[in-house]
C-alpha cells in the first residue's frame with residue numbers, strides 16, 4: 001500500500017473498488033467523500049453522501065437508516081427497457097419487449113409505485129407470486145397496456161382475483177405451475193364466465209449456475225414437464241380454450257452467474273415455443289423469467305456474488321437467441337417478457353450505520369516491567385521483544401514467541417505461573433507480533449503462517465445495525481455486499497477490521513469484503529476519532545435484503561429516508577419522505593406482548609415502591625415516563 005502522506009482518493013478506489021460495483025451511480029469524490037450520480041446520463045447532478053448524512057442528522061432521524069435513491073430506481077427501469085428496445089430494433093426482431101417487475105424482490109409501496117411510474121412510457125408491468133402480492137399488484141398496476149404476470153402456487157381465491165382483474169380490462173396472465181392449477185382455473189373461469197389469459201411454466205432441462213440452480217431441472221419445485229405442457233395445451237383445446245394459452249414461461253434461477261446458462265435456456269425455451277406454435281397453439285409471449293445478476297463483488301466473474309456478463313450482453317443473448325431459433329423454425333417472433341427484479345432494485349438503496357466502538361482481538365495489554373522473582377517464560381518473552389529490532393530472522397522470532405505463548409498457557413493451567421504473569425506474556429507476545437507485521441509490510445515474500453498475522457491483528461468495528469435485519473443474505477448464503485466509509489477517503493485507512501453488529505449472536509458479523517486481491521476477511525477502515533462520528537455504508541441492499549430481514553433480538557425495521565435529485569437544489573437533492581422504522585412497542589406487539597399493559601404493570605411496581613417510601617413520588621413519575629418512552633423509541637442504539 002502507498003504511504004500515508006500522499007494517499008489519494010485513487011488509492012481508496014483500489015481498496016474499495018467502487019467503480020467496479022457502483023455501475024456508474026457511485027464514485028469517490030476528490031474531497032474524499034462518496035458521491036452519488038443517480039442518473040448517469042445527467043452527470044451535473046452529483047450528491048455528496050456526507051451532505052445526506054448531515055441532513056439526516058439535522059432532521060433528528062436516528063441511525064441506522066435505509067437511504068433510498070428513487071432516481072437510481074428510475075434509471076434502472078429506463079436502462080433495462082431501453083436496452084431491450086434498442087436491441088429489438090438492431091436485431092430487426094419482429095416482436096416487442098414487455099417487461100414486468102416481480103414485486104417479491106422489494107414490495108415497499110414507494111418502491112413499486114416509483115417503478116410503475118418510471119415504467120409507464122414502456123408499458124412496464126408487475127409480477128406477483130402470492131395472493132397478498134396479487135392484491136397489491138391489482139391496486140397498483142392501473143396501466144391497461146402493461147402485463148400482470150401471476151406465478152407461484154394458487155388456490156381458488158387466487159384464480160377468482162385473477163379473473164376479476166381480467167374483467168377489469170387488465171392483461172393478467174395466470175402462469176400454471178402444476179397441472180391441477182389448470183383444472184382449477186378452467187373450472188373457475190367457466191363458473192364466472194370470464195375468459196382467462198393462460199401461461200405455462202416449463203421446468204426446462206437446462207439449469208442455471210449459482211446459488212439458485214435448483215430453480216430449473218427435473219427436481220425444480222415449479223413448472224410442467226414437456227409432456228405436462230402438451231397435456232395442458234390439449235386439455236385447453238378440449239375445453240374450447242386453446243386461444244387462452246398465450247405465454248410460455250421459464251425461470252432457471254436468480255443471480256445467474258454464467259451467461260452460458262442464459263443462452264442455453266433461451267434456445268430450449270424458443271424450441272418449446274416453436275413446437276407449440278406448430279401444434280396450433282399460437283402463443284403471443286415468451287417470458288424468460290428473472291436471473292439477470294448483479295456484480296456485488298466487482299469481480300466480473302462466475303463467483304456466486306458476481307456474473308460474467310453485463311445487461312447489454314444478457315439482453316442481446318435473449319433477443320438474438322430467440323430470433324435465430326424462430327427464423328430457423330419459421331414461426332413468428334413472440335413478444336418478449338422478462339422478470340428482472342434484482343437488477344432493477346439492488347442499487348437504489350443502502351444502509352448507513354455509525355461505528356460505535358472498536359474491539360481489539362488482544363485488548364490493551366498490561367505493564368510488563370520485570371518483577372523480582374518472575375518466571376523464566378516471562379523473561380524469555382521480554383528478551384524476544386527487546387532483540388526483535390536487531391534481528392533479521394523474523395521467522396525465528398515468530399516461532400519462538402508462538403512457542404513461549406503456548407507453553408505459558410499450559411503453565412498457567414498447571415498453576416506454574418500466575419494470571420498476571422500470563423497477562424504479561426500475552427501483552428509482550430502481541431507487541432512482538434505487531435512489530436513482525438510492521439516489518440513484513442515491505443517484504444517480498446511472506447511465509448504462509450505469518451500472512452495470517454494481518455487477520456489475527458485486525459480489529460472488529462462494532463456497528464449499530466443487525467445483520468439479520470439488514471443483510472440477511474450475507475448470513476444465510478454468504479452473499480458479499482460492498483461496505484465502505486462515506487467520508488475521509490483522502491486519508492489512508494490504517495485499521496484492518498471486520499464488522500460486528502449489535503445482536504447477541506456471534507453470527508451477527510460481516511467478515512467477507514471486496515479487496516484489491518479478491519475476497520478478504522477484513523477491510524481497511526479509518527481510525528476512530530473521539531470528536532467525530534464515523535459512518536459506514538452497506539451497499540446494493542435494494543433487492544431482497546431490504547425486505548427479507550427478520551427481527552432477531554427484536555431489532556426491527558430501519559428508519560428510511562427517500563432521496564430525490566433536484567438540479568436547482570444547492571446540494572442536488574432533497575429528502576422527499578421519511579418513514580419511521582419499528583418502535584420497541586411495534587416489535588413486541590408482533591410477539592404477542594401488549595405494550596400498554598406492560599407499561600401499566602411497571603407503573604404499578606414503581607407506585608408500590610413510592611408507597612413504601614423507597615422511591616420519591618417525583619422520581620417515580622420520571623421512571624414511569626422513561627419506561628414508556630423507551631417503548632415508543634427505536635430498537636437500535638441511541639447516540
Ligand SMILES: *Cc1c(COP(=O)(O)O)cnc(C)c1O
Nearest residue numbers: 251254255290291339340341342
Ligand atoms: C424471484 C423470481 C424472479 C426475480 O428474479 P431476479 O433474479 O431477482 O431478477 C423472477 N421470476 C420468478 C418466477 C421468480 O421466482
